[in-house]
Amino acid sequence: MTEERPTPETPHIEDVVEASPQDERVAELIEHTIDVPVLAEAVEQQEAADAADTLESLAEEEAADVLEQMDDQAAAEALAEMQTPLAVGVVQDLVDEDLGYAARLLVAMAPDDAADLLQEMPVRFREQVLAAMPLGNATALRNLIGYDRESAGGLMTTDYLSLRSDMTVSEAVEVIRSASIPEGLQHLMVTSSDGRIEGVVHVRDLLLGGREQRIGELMKATVKAVRPGVDREAVAREFARYDFSMLPVVDLDDRLVGIVTVDDVIDIIRDEQTEDVQKTVGAGAVEAV
Amino acid sequence: MTEERPTPETPHIEDVVEASPQDERVAELIEHTIDVPVLAEAVEQQEAADAADTLESLAEEEAADVLEQMDDQAAAEALAEMQTPLAVGVVQDLVDEDLGYAARLLVAMAPDDAADLLQEMPVRFREQVLAAMPLGNATALRNLIGYDRESAGGLMTTDYLSLRSDMTVSEAVEVIRSASIPEGLQHLMVTSSDGRIEGVVHVRDLLLGGREQRIGELMKATVKAVRPGVDREAVAREFARYDFSMLPVVDLDDRLVGIVTVDDVIDIIRDEQTEDVQKTVGAGAVEAV
Incomplete structure (x- = not known):
């Protein structure tokens, strides 16, 4: 019986400090094509943080188009990894174009990430997208938005078991x-x-x-x-x-x-670091140059 | 049967930003007694990071005396959390006083933490303590010491399964x-x-x-x-x-x-942060005041 079990996948070590084959494929596509479905399929294969970089390199409406063609979960994770102002712009585009999809993406996202985006959105967009969600999700997100972003409540997620x-x-x-x-x-x-x-x-x-x-x-x-x-x-x-x-x-x-x-x-620790360096620089070093 | 199972411990929430009862007990002891065995028993009950703070507040020989009375595992974890120069001083005291115990502590420690201490010790002490360890542990630690502290090799532990x-x-x-x-x-x-x-x-x-x-x-x-x-x-x-x-x-x-x-x-991220702030300050801000 041991001999008859399916051959396992060939082991493969991915060196994390090098670009992955998935990232190289996306880079090549962006250089040679603007075929949205093909690009969307390739971005889906990237790690969320890398997919976010790809989306950030596109124009806002283009990024929204690519996201619309991606699998919900991959799209939600990529969106969550994007810089907040860019992600907010993309979500607003989606709210105007396909409200149902915008709501689905925010529901598929980790609740703390979705709350961060909603907190930064103009009230009109925020209310539209919350109204398009299942009531349970909207209630949980409204609750998270209520916490100060700088507090444990603003940092926590409700995605636990x-x-x-x-x-x-x-x-x-x-x-x-x-x-x-x-x-x-x-x-x-x-x-x-x-x-x-x-x-x-x-x-x-x-x-x-x-x-x-x-x-x-x-x-x-x-x-x-x-x-x-x-x-x-x-x-x-x-x-x-x-x-x-x-x-x-x-x-x-x-x-x-x-x-x-x-x-x-x-x-948080990395953000804090950036802030501290900026404060220190702002406080004197720049003037001293 | 459900009714007959042992009564579980009463739930207890410990607010992590407040001092624990264990920390308060140690603070009180340090103020009122220098009874080493009593203090050692109380320090054993602290979290490793808090026990390290306690040991750092004592004189080097006193810290070594307290460690000697603590359970090996608790002592090793506290030592690993101490600031490196202070921990190195304490280990050197132990090497002179009770070489076998010094070796046992380093063996009980996570290998990456033990390697960090050994790297900072003068060769005489290092060789003494390595020679007093089981050969397998000494070989693994010599191997870890061989990696540059600033590299992945210097950061890794061999404590995996x-x-x-x-x-x-x-x-x-x-x-x-x-x-x-x-x-x-x-x-x-x-x-x-x-x-x-x-x-x-x-x-x-x-x-x-x-x-x-x-x-x-x-x-x-x-x-x-x-x-x-x-x-x-x-x-x-x-x-x-x-x-x-x-x-x-x-x-x-x-x-x-x-x-x-x-x-x-x-x-590492926190160290990097401190370094960067120091570099920035050193580069201008201090002179500008």
Whole structure:
């Protein structure tokens, strides 16, 4: 039987500091064609951050045309990686051209990224696109938009999965299988029926636990968390200090309202860096030259 | 049966931006006592980064005395979080006082952290402590010390777990259970018997897979990786761009030589930030005041 299993894919190492074959293909297409469907198909194969670079290199309406031809998920992820003012321009173009598609893209996006875009959009566009979404998504996004961008609440996403402490591992596995949680999520929150945090459980401990074990036995009941109003740079410092991969955000009743993930924290630290350098330069160095 | 399972721990939310009860206890002890065993026991209860702050507030010999009374693992983690020059001073004290303990601490530490300390130690101390270690650990550390600190090789750790593609999930679970890999590790490398990377598998996919499925069927055969000589700031940029949680480091034969993890990358980005601000200030602003 071992001999008969399908031949696995040939191993392939991709050197991350070099341009990928997908990026080279897109560069070549942009130089030689303006065939939107062909370009859209190629951009779909790029990593989201690289697809965002491609879209940023196009005119706003052209970028909107390419996005419209892309698979929803790939388009949403690329849009989320674009610089905010450019992405906002593209979304506004889409709202005018194909409102339903604009709404679908924002729904397909991580909620924190969608909220960032909506916060930067003129109210007219924002309300149009929110009205075109399923009510549940619109409500969740309206809620996220309500938090100050500079706070933990403005940094968090609502894209988490919570389990109940009386579930068995088998039941939790089914919940995880059916939810499309981001691949990187390794700590799952355990909450009561009224949304209070009861514990946190690591995916690895679910793997090592017995299939009939209860989540309550595998979880840790002491949970580090942060309040929504905390400044996001303070949140970033805690991540750096304690090597968190994620941190739950809880209200004053210890109800889970979102999670902050390490990939967003890296962006904060880099933004902070740019700001600090600019402040320092602005404060004297330029005049001193 | 559900009713008879042991009562779970009471849920407890720890606000990360506030001082923990453990930190308050240590602060009180330092103010009122110099009883080393009592202090050591309290420091053991702190998070590693906080324990490091405590040790940094003590005189070098006092810090060494406290470490000697702490559990090996807690002591190693605290030492790894201390500022390098202070940690080096403490290790040198330990080498003179209790060489075996100094060696045990460095072995208990994450290999990349131990290598950082050894790189900064005078050769006499370094050779003494390496000679007091099990040969396997000493060889791995000598190898890590050989990489430029500013490169991916200098940033990586050898503390990873690799699986074989013909293992079943059940067999992999046993390997994971018996290895004490860091909790945060969610991507496991799949290698051939000669150390070449064949793929990467996510802990979550092991959980969702059947117990008799082969790792080869669950892994992804396209692996993003970096070469050991790449500058560590370039590595940090790739992490920020593509939201990696870890990245394997491979030699020119595609053999796995280590992994870089996101928590170390955050430190690099913060260091880089401090350096840049200092450079900018040094270049003009200070003179302009």
